[in-house]
Amino acid sequence: FIMLLLALVTAFLTTRVAGQTDLIITGVAHGPLPVSDTEIPQAIELYAINPIANLSEYALGSGNDGQETILQGTADARQFLYVANDAASFNSFFFFTPDFVGTAAALNGSEAIELFRQGEVVDVFGNITINNGAGTPWNYVDGWAYRRDTTGPDNDTFVLSNWILAPDVFLTAETNLDVDVESFPISTYSRIPSQPTPAPDGDDGDDEGTNQGEIAGAIIGVLCAVALFGAIACYCRRKQILAKTAGTAATAVNPNNVSSSAAELGIVPESGI
Secondary structure, three states, rough: OOOHHHHHHHHHHOOOOOEEEEEOEEEEEEEEEEOOEEEEEEEEEEEEOOEEEEEEEEEEOOOOOOOOEEEOEOOOOOOOEEEEEEEHHHHHHHHOOOOEEHHHOOOOOOOOEEEEOOEEEEEEEEOOOOOOOOOOOOOOOOOEEEEOOOOOOOOOOOOHHHHHEEEOOOOOOOOOHHHOOOOOOOOOOOOOOOOOOOOOOOOOOOOOOOOHHHHHHHHHHHHHHHHHHHHHHHHHHHHHHHHHHHHHHHHHHHOOOOOHHHHHHOOOOOOOO
């Protein structure tokens, strides 16, 4: 019993469950400014929850038209990564170079974005079944969307209340520092709870999504508690069996409960005395 429980705990710890990811989508940005035959900014921000030894397991896709960018290299825990459609224009707006350049970041402000791990969707922004999200609550044309602290990943189900939406804030900005209303909150996502952020209009903000890490930790805790209880029960049962066996053996050797010295001398009480 105890060995079976330990085997189950080990399997749970070493097997990647469906939808598990060390990387999540934390921000998207889209702007109207024409620079280098494109519009800026067009970028996706990612966040590494844990160290990632092989980023090539991950890929980004935007819309449902097959635009995909495969990542490369490694990532440290709590590291932010940036994917842009054009390195020069990204640099001119945010003042640093993106980590990756790819077609997945060629945004028009209304596409949904998917993050894949080994072909499986592990996080998403927007409803991927809608090719043009103009007019939807998650539209970010000429602005940005940013994940609320501690939320995510959302697997393949978009949770609107996990995001802050700020469309149209880039209309007159030439850099992220020039935004009059609210600049893109670059590299600010945190897994540590912070002060509550007001939910979007029409949304009470109660649906915060489910943190897979918390669920996994709870399951592991229960399994370990059950395993510990089983080990204690087995130990106690074993002691009882050993004690009973020892008592039976002693009775078999000396059935009349005569002392060893008397038995050795051949002194045995007569029957009835």
